Amino acid sequence: MSDSFLSVRDVHKEFARVHAVAGVTLNVDQGEIFALLGPNGAGKSTLLRMLVGITRPDRGSISWSARTTATGQLSPELAGYLPEDRGLYQDVTLESVLAYFGTLRGMTRADAMAASRLWLERLSLADRAKDRLGTLSKGNQQKVQFAAAVLHKPAFAILDEPFSGLDPLNQELFLGLVRGLRDDGTTVLFSAHQMALVERMADRIFVMQGGREVLYGTIEQIRERWGTGDTLVLQVSGTPNPGTLDQHPAVARIEVNAETVRITLRRGHHVGDLLGVCARTFVIESVRTEQPSLHDMYIATVGAPAPQEAA
Amino acid sequence: MTRWQQVRTVASWEFRRFVKWKQQFVGLGIMLATAGAVWAFRSFSDKAKAREVTVAAVGAAALGAPLPAVPGVRWDTTTHVTESSARLAVADDSIGAALIVRSRASAELAIRKRAAWTDGLEAAIGAAQRNATFARLPLSATDRDNLATPFSLSIATVSAGGAPVSRGTRIFASVILGMALMILFTGFATLFTGITGEKQQRITEQMISMVSPQTWMDGKILGLSGAATAGTAVLAIGGFVVIRLLPLLTGKPGITIPPVASDLGLLLLVTVIAALGVLMWFSFMAAVAATIDDPNTSTRSILLFVPMIPMGLAFSMLAKADSTMAQVMALFPLTSMGMMPVRLLTTSVPWWEPVASILLLAAAAWFFRRAAGKIFATGVLMYGKEPTLSEVWRWARQS
Numbered sequence: 001m002s003d004s005f006l007s008v009r010d011v012h013k014e015f016a017r018v019h020a021v022a023g024v025t026l027n028v029d030q031g032e033i034f035a036l037l038g039p040n041g042a043g044k045s046t047l048l049r050m051l052v053g054i055t056r057p058d059r060g061s062i063s064w065s066a067r068t069t070a071t072g073q074l075s076p077e078l079a080g081y082l083p084e085d086r087g088l089y090q091d092v093t094l095e096s097v098l099a100y101f102g103t104l105r106g107m108t109r110a111d112a113m114a115a116s117r118l119w120l121e122r123l124s125l126a127d128r129a130k131d132r133l134g135t136l137s138k139g140n141q142q143k144v145q146f147a148a149a150v151l152h153k154p155a156f157a158i159l160d161e162p163f164s165g166l167d168p169l170n171q172e173l174f175l176g177l178v179r180g181l182r183d184d185g186t187t188v189l190f191s192a193h194q195m196a197l198v199e200r201m202a203d204r205i206f207v208m209q210g211g212r213e214v215l216y217g218t219i220e221q222i223r224e225r226w227g228t229g230d231t232l233v234l235q236v237s238g239t240p241n242p243g244t245l246d247q248h249p250a251v252a253r254i255e256v257n258a259e260t261v262r263i264t265l266r267r268g269h270h271v272g273d274l275l276g277v278c279a280r281t282f283v284i285e286s287v288r289t290e291q292p293s294l295h296d297m298y299i300a301t302v303g304a305p306a307p308q309e310a311a
Numbered sequence: 312m313t314r315w316q317q318v319r320t321v322a323s324w325e326f327r328r329f330v331k332w333k334q335q336f337v338g339l340g341i342m343l344a345t346a347g348a349v350w351a352f353r354s355f356s357d358k359a360k361a362r363e364v365t366v367a368a369v370g371a372a373a374l375g376a377p378l379p380a381v382p383g384v385r386w387d388t389t390t391h392v393t394e395s396s397a398r399l400a401v402a403d404d405s406i407g408a409a410l411i412v413r414s415r416a417s418a419e420l421a422i423r424k425r426a427a428w429t430d431g432l433e434a435a436i437g438a439a440q441r442n443a444t445f446a447r448l449p450l451s452a453t454d455r456d457n458l459a460t461p462f463s464l465s466i467a468t469v470s471a472g473g474a475p476v477s478r479g480t481r482i483f484a485s486v487i488l489g490m491a492l493m494i495l496f497t498g499f500a501t502l503f504t505g506i507t508g509e510k511q512q513r514i515t516e517q518m519i520s521m522v523s524p525q526t527w528m529d530g531k532i533l534g535l536s537g538a539a540t541a542g543t544a545v546l547a548i549g550g551f552v553v554i555r556l557l558p559l560l561t562g563k564p565g566i567t568i569p570p571v572a573s574d575l576g577l578l579l580l581v582t583v584i585a586a587l588g589v590l591m592w593f594s595f596m597a598a599v600a601a602t603i604d605d606p607n608t609s610t611r612s613i614l615l616f617v618p619m620i621p622m623g624l625a626f627s628m629l630a631k632a633d634s635t636m637a638q639v640m641a642l643f644p645l646t647s648m649g650m651m652p653v654r655l656l657t658t659s660v661p662w663w664e665p666v667a668s669i670l671l672l673a674a675a676a677w678f679f680r681r682a683a684g685k686i687f688a689t690g691v692l693m694y695g696k697e698p699t700l701s702e703v704w705r706w707a708r709q710s
Binding site: 049052071076077079085086088089090092103104105145148149 | 312317320321324328509512513514516517518519520521522523
């Protein structure tokens with residue numbers, strides 16, 4: 001674990017009688033994009049707030065392999081944070097609020113102004129630099145909030161639901177921005193509910209439920225540990241009749257819908273094991289395979305009863 | 312970035328957010344324009360007053376004294392010798408008024424509308440009659456003068472040091488108190504907006520991921536108290552300019568600036584105490600604002616008026632700055648900001664009193680600042696609910 005930027009060890013946080021985070025242990029490695037997933041109330045934001053230092057863990061430890069403050073937080077110059085509960089000064093101009101946040105993160109005024117111009121350019125808001133934030137649309141304000149969190153080129157960025165409330169075009173824009181951060185050397189930890197985006201951008205994933213870990217690893221590792229293998233999707237002629245195919249040792253599940261047959265394989269079995277049998281059973285028009293999606297694995301995992309309820 | 316650099320950055324941001332120099336100078340311009348308009352109106356009115364009116368005196372011989380000289384009045388005893396003729400002349404505005412003397416003891420002034428010169432007419436005729444009576448009595452010139460000169464009593468308050476306290480000094484002390492009060496009230500409004508507004512705009516989480524709550528609070532207290540002081544200073548400068556300009560414009564004697572106003576050492580001492588007081592009250596109000604979720608609905612907004620009590624007390628003690636009560640108030644941190652400057656300006660104070668006052672004020676300011684930081688750190692993330700007083704007390708004790 002020598003390249004871990006962040007190590008979280010058995011961290012707990014309780015509010016009144018709610019165990020919001022119940023013994024989370026994880027590492028975030030230098031230079032990776034790490035996704036923190038879970039249903040609403042799983043404890044994600046509480047964990048992120050502890051990482052930023054807004055609240056403190058009741059038990060456990062959070063350690064950084066970089067400069068920290070006297071209270072053990074990652075030094076503000078190195079950290080970037082986009083809170084879930086976000087807002088900005090509505091009565092000041094875009095460039096001045098960005099410059100202010102950059103200065104508080106340790107930049108000189110001149111550097112902060114230059115960085116804010118760069119980010120406004122990148123976000124296609126350069127012509128609005130002298131406008132007050134309150135005059136921007138919600139989506140544009142969210143872009144400025146994102147820029148405010150990262151314009152100082154943090155070594156570690158914590159983004160709490162950066163995609164929430166964005167239209168698909170802006171989701172794509174943010175996806176590119178997050179990847180750009182990583183390419184510039186920033187380690188990114190983010191939470192999200194958009195599984196398709198997470199699957200495209202995250203190097204590793206940590207799924208929480210009830211304040212605890214339920215899935216952790218790369219997508220491939222999670223798929224490896226997942227109970228099923230790939231899904232074989234057949235487009236067939238006529239009315240498909242699978243017959244005794246469901247008794248084949250490689251088959252976990254069969255779904256028949258009009259002229260489409262979806263056969264989910266058991267873990268450890270491959271498409272090749274079944275193709276011959278399928279060719280004998282159906283008149284096949286086309287064949288494709290699908291890996292289990294993060295969305296499917298997530299729904300199947302967190303749809304199960306929670307280990308413990310959390311706020 | 313050091314903590315102090317962060318405090319300075321926050322303070323400067325808050326200062327610039329709330330001090331709009333353009334607006335300040337527009338306000339100053341309006342103030343000066345208003346003063347100019349008042350001056351123009353007054354001079355027009357004075358000119359109108361200075362115009363002489365002709366007053367017909369009918370039966371003036373019955374007064375038993377010559378008609379007195381009254382500013383703005385020219386007596387006419389020959390044109391209208393009958394009451395009806397004089398009344399007609401008043402009615403058609405050919406003369407300003409008619410004094411119709413009935414007897415030595417009564418007369419009627421017929422006039423279309425009252426004017427400034429009518430106020431002194433009764434007293435002037437009474438004085439003329441008295442002087443005429445005295446002249447007829449077998450009295451010496453000295454006795455006549457004594458009888459004619461009213462007794463004059465001037466009141467001069469003497470401080471503990473034996474020096475009299477002039478009215479100008481008291482006015483100066485009141486001005487200082489008024490300015491301090493203005494700083495507190497204009498500042499509190501922005502302080503409430505600054506702290507609760509950020510909470511409502513959901514800026515707090517982002518902010519305290521960059522700076523500690525105490526740093527943020529310190530920066531706000533410094534920046535917003537600076538903004539309020541700057542606003543008040545601009546008005547004070549405007550007021551000073553008006554005071555100095557008016558005598559030049561009107562040709563009348565201006566307000567005499569008391570000697571204490573040019574005692575730089577004393578002014579510095581007063582400034583230090585006032586500045587510490589402002590910081591203490593801003594820290595106190597910051598702690599209150601940190602417990603408020605929505606200033607529009609919170610009953611705690613009423614605490615804005617708490618500083619009215621000590622400042623009001625200081626005003627009421629202006630004439631009793633030597634009393635034991637004033638001495639205690641000048642040392643007690645919650646009242647010393649108002650009372651100690653009054654004592655320093657209007658009476659002689661032993662050296663240890665301002666020193667003790669400064670130390671106690673500084674300690675109180677430090678305590679409230681720490682309490683504000685603690686309360687803010689804990690209460691800032693409580694949305695939709697205000698902490699209870701017992702919670703606030705518990706957090707404050709941790710400071």
